[in-house]
Amino acid sequence: MIIFLGSFLFISGTQALPAQTPVQGSFAKGEELFMQNKPQEALKYLEAAVSEDPAHVQAFLYLGISYLQVNRVDDAIAVYKKILPNAGDETARVAFNLGNAYFVKGIFALAKECYTQAITADSSYASAYLNRANALVKNGELADALKDYDAYLAMEPGTPQREQVVKLMAFIRDQFAAEDRRRAMAEEAAKADADRRKKLLDEVTGSLQAAAEDSKGLSAGSEDVQDYDNEFELQ
DSSP: OOOOOOGGGGOOOOOOOOSOSHHHHHHHHHHHHHHTTOHHHHHHHHHHHHHHOTTOHHHHHHHHHHHHHTTOHHHHHHHHHHHGGGOGGGHHHHHHHHHHHHHHHTOHHHHHHHHHHHHHHOTTOHHHHHHHHHHHHHTTOHHHHHHHHHHHHHHOTTOTTHHHHHHHHHHHHHHHHHHHHHHHHHHHHHHHHHHHHHHHHHHHHHHHHHHHHHHHHHHHHHHTOOOOTTTTOOO
16 A cells, blocks of 8 residues: 655646757657657657757656656666756756656665655655655665655645555554564563473472482481391391
8 A cells, every 4th residue: 555656746847948949849849748648759859858968857857757657667767867966956856756766666775765865855845755655665664654654744734645644654553563462472472481491490300309309318218227137146
């Protein structure tokens, strides 16, 4: 029940650039097709845009999302990694989208690192907290995941996914409670087993000690036997 927000949900508000240069023309056409949800058709224009202008961060963002939409995850990772060091004000979004690509790939440790980078660049990036929480769940880091889910709900109290998040958090807490019960039962069983073994050892050593004392008593008695040979000697 992981709540994962796809990267394409968070790339908005960018206006198409005037088609005055080949770069602007490539990007404008690619953006138009991208907004029409035609990633396959948009790819060649967005690829041309980043080739002609390697500093066009928005083109890289759209290109990476388009790659993800056509299941070219490795290509998405490559373009995001290429632009990330020079993303400037868009660092949070690029890191977030790179995290999404790693998440889709199933590399959750790297996804967590990218979401953390996004949060470092923009501490109010609510979606990065949500997706990092999902990555933490996949990594089995449930306590930290709860903190990020709490942070997300605090930032987005009216999110339509609130009910799902709350249910997931309750499930995680139930898992903690069940683990605590199992741990307590295991400790109780271990203590009972230790007590049984101690009782057995006490009984065995006590029995051996009694046998030793009995043997000692018999030995002492034999030392006190008197010699009556002369008294009963026949005349």
